[in-house]
Amino acid sequence: MSTSSLRRVLAAPARAESAALTASGVLSVLRVGLELARPWPLALAVDHALDGRPLPAGLAGVPPVDVLFAAGLATVAVSAVAGWLDMASTRGAERAAERVGAQLRREVFAHSMGLSLRWHSRVRSGELVSRITSDVGRLLDALVAAAVGLVPDLVAVVGVLVVLLQVAPGLGAVGLVVVPVLAVLSVRQRRLVRSSQVHARAVSGALTSTVTDLVRNVAAVQAFGRHDLARADFETRNRALEAAGVRAVDVETGWTPRSDVLLAVGSGLVLVVGGLQVRAGLQSTGTLLVVLAYVRELYRPVRGLTRLSAVLAKASASADRVAEVLDSEERVPEPAVPTSLRAAPGTISLRDVSFGYDPGRPVLAHVDLEVAAGETVCLLGPSGVGKSTVLQLVLRLYDVDAGAVLVDGVDVRDHRVQDLRDAIAYVPQDPWLLDGTLAQNVAFGSRRGTRAEVLQACRDALVDEFAHQLPGGHDAVLGEGGNRLSGGQRRRVALARAAMSPARLLLLDEPTASLDARAAAGVVAAIRATARHRTTVIVTHDPVLADLADRTVHLVAGPHGARTATTHLRTGGGEHHEGLPPGHQGAAEQALAQP
């Protein structure tokens, strides 16, 4: 899974940056080439300017002092150009990696937004945040390290080997006896680093989840004075991460002295064997110095490759976590041949529906419900019986386990998901508000809503009663989750959102909860207005709201999940909607569910 998930995750976004990444690689190879030339000025100076050996044919006759100056200048020039190449290649790779990171975050985020609520309830939100931010960050570190390190370091190692074997084959071979041992040990090291990183990443994700949860519930922590519990929860995760981090660092750094000692053994062997050869007149001092310099020159790329291997091991642990999100197909499936939804108010039906969030824990069993076009139905029942669940099945936030939910007489699984959602305005029990302005939150209810429509919806849902007192009025920022508003104000914003939606099916979950009697009456009036041309299902415990409905349907708990039991026609407050089919009221009186 390791390298394959790295490839799986990075291949597509990195392809767009392949030119920039290749350019960085080429600049790095040039830098390595220059660095390979670094020992030569030293050899020239020692052998020809100091030891008086004859210069190579092309340089014959150059005075020794000039050779010394030229060697000094060449040393500076090589370092300056190598430094510039280093900067240019690293900058190019890091910029490209930032763009790859932005694209990858975009992909993971977009994919996760389409995954089913079952998936989201399993993977905690902090975990997802940690994968989109810090795991992607680690992948970018690996991308930069590979672009500027992998090829150049390999080129450097091969280059040093070739030069060594050409300059002094016997002496070079002595210095290289340690290389196979290094290779075997570094493969083992990579495995150790990877497994310690897999654990550290999992523990880090768990800490992020706990912190996200505690911060979101800071009001509860303070209200109950349970800082002790919050600190203990945090501390358990924090200590686990500390331990995992320390272990990962130990595993990673433990390698350095071993590789350094092995390389030093190579240098030591060359010094002893080469020194004996110089004493015997079989080798020049300059050549010995060059061979020693090249063996030492191996340190850097070998260390670089080891570090790269650790970075790749870390990144592959992160790539597994990112790939797990991208590879998840747990989304609401689209039909092969979608059926179009009509533009007029539609019907809603549940036919023998059974459903449970978790296997073996049914919530609804054999539920039947018919809502005619333009009708308003109130869904009543004890807490936890499954009323909100019915609304979520109509929205297709979840798919039924058995039976079918139909809109306009067509199974919701045969509608395009987006068409279905566009056809429904939903006010959930806990209004989902975003950290934007009041107007932005209301406009969320419609793709094409104008400012005038937003203001009208705010008037209809009595948002204006408090909007004018907010700093900035309709453009006031509501805070995370709308936390600068009261519960009742949040609910009115959610209602305004539904009021401005052009959808022809309206699903309201406890729309008057946390409103005082006066505000509830106002909202009820607004709902009557918006519900006139829509098919509406209202979940409520509020008798005033129940009076709005054409019918009330009771959901009662049974031994194997809830089922609809009785249905009542409203005679007092209910209206006869024009959209009701002829004879519908008689149908409304009959029991909908057959036990």
Ligand SMILES: Nc1ncnc2c1ncn2[C@@H]1O[C@H](COP(=O)(O)OP(=O)(O)OP(=O)(O)O)[C@@H](O)[C@H]1O
């Ligand atoms: N996301 C979920 N995962 C697992 N179980 C859930 C989930 N949401 C709801 N449930 C369970 O499903 C059952 C029905 O919940 P639902 O919210 O539909 O009830 P309700 O009738 O709307 O209750 P209330 O009147 O209190 O809002 C409950 O037992 C609840 O514990």
